[in-house]
Amino acid sequence: MEALYRKYRPVQFSQIIGQEHIKRIIKNALEKRMISHAYIFAGPRGTGKTTTARLLAKSLNCEKNQFSEPCNECASCKAIDNGSHLDVIELDAASNRGIDEIRRIRDGVNFSPAMGKYKVYIIDEVHMLTREAFNALLKTLEEPPSHVVFILATTNPEKIPPTITSRCQVLEFKNIPSEEIVNRLKEISAIEGFDISNDALVKIAKRASGGLRDALSILEQVIRYTGGEVTAQAVDEALGLVSEEIVSKFVDAILEGDLHTVLDITEKVYIERGDYDTFLNQLIEYSLEKKTNLMTNLSMEFFGIMKELKYGEEKLLIAKLLFANLVEKLQSAVQPKLGKGINVSNISDISKQFTE
Ligand SMILES: [Zn+2]
Numbered sequence: 224m225e226a227l228y229r230k231y232r233p234v235q236f237s238q239i240i241g242q243e244h245i246k247r248i249i250k251n252a253l254e255k256r257m258i259s260h261a262y263i264f265a266g267p268r269g270t271g272k273t274t275t276a277r278l279l280a281k282s283l284n285c286e287k288n289q290f291s292e293p294c295n296e297c298a299s300c301k302a303i304d305n306g307s308h309l310d311v312i313e314l315d316a317a318s319n320r321g322i323d324e325i326r327r328i329r330d331g332v333n334f335s336p337a338m339g340k341y342k343v344y345i346i347d348e349v350h351m352l353t354r355e356a357f358n359a360l361l362k363t364l365e366e367p368p369s370h371v372v373f374i375l376a377t378t379n380p381e382k383i384p385p386t387i388t389s390r391c392q393v394l395e396f397k398n399i400p401s402e403e404i405v406n407r408l409k410e411i412s413a414i415e416g417f418d419i420s421n422d423a424l425v426k427i428a429k430r431a432s433g434g435l436r437d438a439l440s441i442l443e444q445v446i447r448y449t450g451g452e453v454t455a456q457a458v459d460e461a462l463g464l465v466s467e468e469i470v471s472k473f474v475d476a477i478l479e480g481d482l483h484t485v486l487d488i489t490e491k492v493y494i495e496r497g498d499y500d501t502f503l504n505q506l507i508e509y510s511l512e513k514k515t516n517l518m519t520n521l522s523m524e525f526f527g528i529m530k531e532l533k534y535g536e537e538k539l540l541i542a543k544l545l546f547a548n549l550v551e552k553l554q555s556a557v558q559p560k561l562g563k564g565i566n567v568s569n570i571s572d573i574s575k576q577f578t579e
Contacts, residue, residue, distance in 0.1 A: 265380035266396025269434025284339030350382035398433025
């Protein structure tokens with residue numbers, strides 16, 4: 224099956240989900256012919272940066288509708304679609320970090336466009352460039368020829384040197400609201416004939432946390448897993464998630480000092496999942512959603528446990544120790560004098576408790 228995000232990639236600005244402010248800025252710039260020579264497209268992954276960059280490149284070079292919605296039919300639009308346009312150069316800075324690539328760009332910008340009207344350089348993950356490469360890029364940005372447009376896409380704009388940023392128009396892509404992702408997933412599911420419940424779509428959108436590309440990949444993964452009807456529970460299973468019921472039961476047990484339930488669930492999660500990465504992520508999300516001081520602190524505790532568990536072996540044993548310590552810590556905070564709970568100071572203590 225063709226990747227959904229590729230199949231449903233927008234071919235017009237109006238089809239981009241969310242990012243209304245960016246669509247408006249670009250539309251105005253095109254209409255008034257006030258194109259910047261360098262843009263930074265900053266924002267989280269999967270929010271439409273590369274798609275928008277390609278559409279801008281298409282619009283600038285479209286043979287039928289230049290400076291408007293690209294026609295997607297002319298030779299120029301088609302060449303950009305299949306990556307063969309001589310004037311639209313895409314570079315992935317994550318794999319080409321060095322100065323040679325940027326020098327090639329610097330030497331190339333002075334030549335007129337070969338096919339179209341604009342040379343468009345799209346540099347993805349631009350923050351990955353080396354310092355030398357940034358310096359070479361800076362020289363190009365200082366005196367760009369009028370037929371050149373740079374689009375620097377990045378998930379980490381703070382890592383771009385200020386000397387570069389100050390020469391660019393910065394457009395900030397936002398996380399796409401969950402409802403808009405759900406609506407888009409619904410449309411695509413209808414076209415594809417997927418039998419999927421609304422709860423399942425909401426769950427997928429939540430997992431994708433604002434990125435449409437991730438949402439579509441998850442949808443694909445879930446469809447492949449079930450092969451038929453998709454329920455919220457099937458999404459949990461396909462993604463290796465622990466059910467929300469267990470997550471909330473676990474957090475309640477931690478807060479109530481119910482050590483037995485805490486250790487019981489700790490063990491079950493290990494037997495079913497083999498590790499705690501996803502479970503701890505869910506615990507952190509769940510705690511943060513509650514938006515109280517206590518729960519925010521608890522999320523920090525879970526975060527600390529996640530870090531401790533990352534590299535260690537004997538994960539089950541250490542997880543039991545860490546969660547038991549957390550119960551103990553919370554109980555002694557609530558009832559300092561009674562000090563209810565168990566005393567665990569090191570791994571050998573707890574290993575005795577659980578193996579004997
Ligand atoms: Zn065209």
